[in-house]
Amino acid sequence: MKLAQTPVHEILLDDHCVFVKRDDLLHPEFSGNKARKFAYFLENEFEGGKTLVGYGSAQANSLYSMSALAKIKGWKLRFYVDHIGSYLVENPIGNYRAALENGAKIINLSQCEDRNNRDSLTYLQQCVLTGDSEQLFIPEGGRCLYAEHGVRQLAIEIIQWKRQQGLSALSVFLPSGTGTTALFLQKSFVELDPNISVYTCAVVGGDEYLSKQFSELAPNTAYHPVILPSRKRYHFGKLYSEFFKIWRQLKETGIEFELLYDPLGWIVLLDYLTENSGEKILYIHQGGLLGNQSMLPRYKRKFGE
Numbered sequence: 485m486k487l488a489q490t491p492v493h494e495i496l497l498d499d500h501c502v503f504v505k506r507d508d509l510l511h512p513e514f515s516g517n518k519a520r521k522f523a524y525f526l527e528n529e530f531e532g533g534k535t536l537v538g539y540g541s542a543q544a545n546s547l548y549s550m551s552a553l554a555k556i557k558g559w560k561l562r563f564y565v566d567h568i569g570s571y572l573v574e575n576p577i578g579n580y581r582a583a584l585e586n587g588a589k590i591i592n593l594s595q596c597e598d599r600n601n602r603d604s605l606t607y608l609q610q611c612v613l614t615g616d617s618e619q620l621f622i623p624e625g626g627r628c629l630y631a632e633h634g635v636r637q638l639a640i641e642i643i644q645w646k647r648q649q650g651l652s653a654l655s656v657f658l659p660s661g662t663g664t665t666a667l668f669l670q671k672s673f674v675e676l677d678p679n680i681s682v683y684t685c686a687v688v689g690g691d692e693y694l695s696k697q698f699s700e701l702a703p704n705t706a707y708h709p710v711i712l713p714s715r716k717r718y719h720f721g722k723l724y725s726e727f728f729k730i731w732r733q734l735k736e737t738g739i740e741f742e743l744l745y746d747p748l749g750w751i752v753l754l755d756y757l758t759e760n761s762g763e764k765i766l767y768i769h770q771g772g773l774l775g776n777q778s779m780l781p782r783y784k785r786k787f788g789e
């Protein structure tokens with residue numbers, strides 16, 4: 485299984501040349517930033533059988549990646565979701581379907597009689613996580629210190645590529661959810677090659693929320709990536725015509741991106757590049773393409789082909 489050393493391709497968008505680190509090509513079952521964030525679990529041996537425990541949305545990339553990890557390791561996965569739409573249950577698609585095929589047990593909390601209005605995390609803490617060494621809990625979106633191990637490997641690959649290219653400085657850009665990937669990248673560059681800086685934007689929640697997430701993972705602000713502003717406030721998971729437009733424009737370069745994080749990432753990056761044209765940028769393609777199976781039909785229904 486190829487889980488490192490992805491290629492870098494160059495694309496031209498709105499007259500800007502941007503390098504793209506193709507982490508979407510890592511492995512069809514285990515790609516993008518989840519492969520990096522979960523590499524620690526893949527590469528290390530653990531005693532006894534394990535049950536991975538996670539939570540998040542029924543279409544989360546992390547649900548699928550955790551199911552792939554469990555399958556590869558011969559573990560079980562119990563994934564808790566706040567609710568599942570009946571349409572999805574009757575017509576499984578995308579990450580949800582692939583996770584089921586990998587043997588994931590997906591528990592719909594809205595149907596649990598003992599839920600008592602508790603949010604998913606509180607329910608897990610109070611009713612599921614027993615402290616049993618068989619259970620391996622992975623917080624939402626893989627936001628945990630274990631993620632540093634695999635993200636550092638990504639940083640090392642980028643440093644090697646920068647040297648091969650003979651670049652004296654480089655800016656790395658990637659859109660953030662929990663900010664885990666961006667933060668551990670910046671931390672690695674501060675420690676291994678300070679001529680590389682990480683830029684990101686907040687896709688889930690606002691800039692302040694993202695800063696807070698950074699601080700929780702690493703209080704030292706030198707390790708925090710620069711958050712580039714978005715010209716407009718977008719709601720995570722909602723469909724916007726400008727997102728679909730840039731996604732299609734990107735597709736013409738020959739690379740397919742995903743539809744939740746990448747459109748805003750590219751909008752913010754292009755705004756930055758109009759002020760900073762010529763800067764050498766490496767955009768991290770963080771995978772997640774399976775999610776397009778459900779997002780693309782929604783976009784087409786709303787905005788046409």
Ligand SMILES: Cc1ncc(COP(=O)(O)O)c(C=O)c1O
Nearest residue numbers: 545660661662663664665770772
């Ligand atoms: C495709 C994709 N891009 C970006 C992100 C955001 O990553 P992070 O939560 O590490 O900021 C995710 C979520 O993990 C993702 O699946």
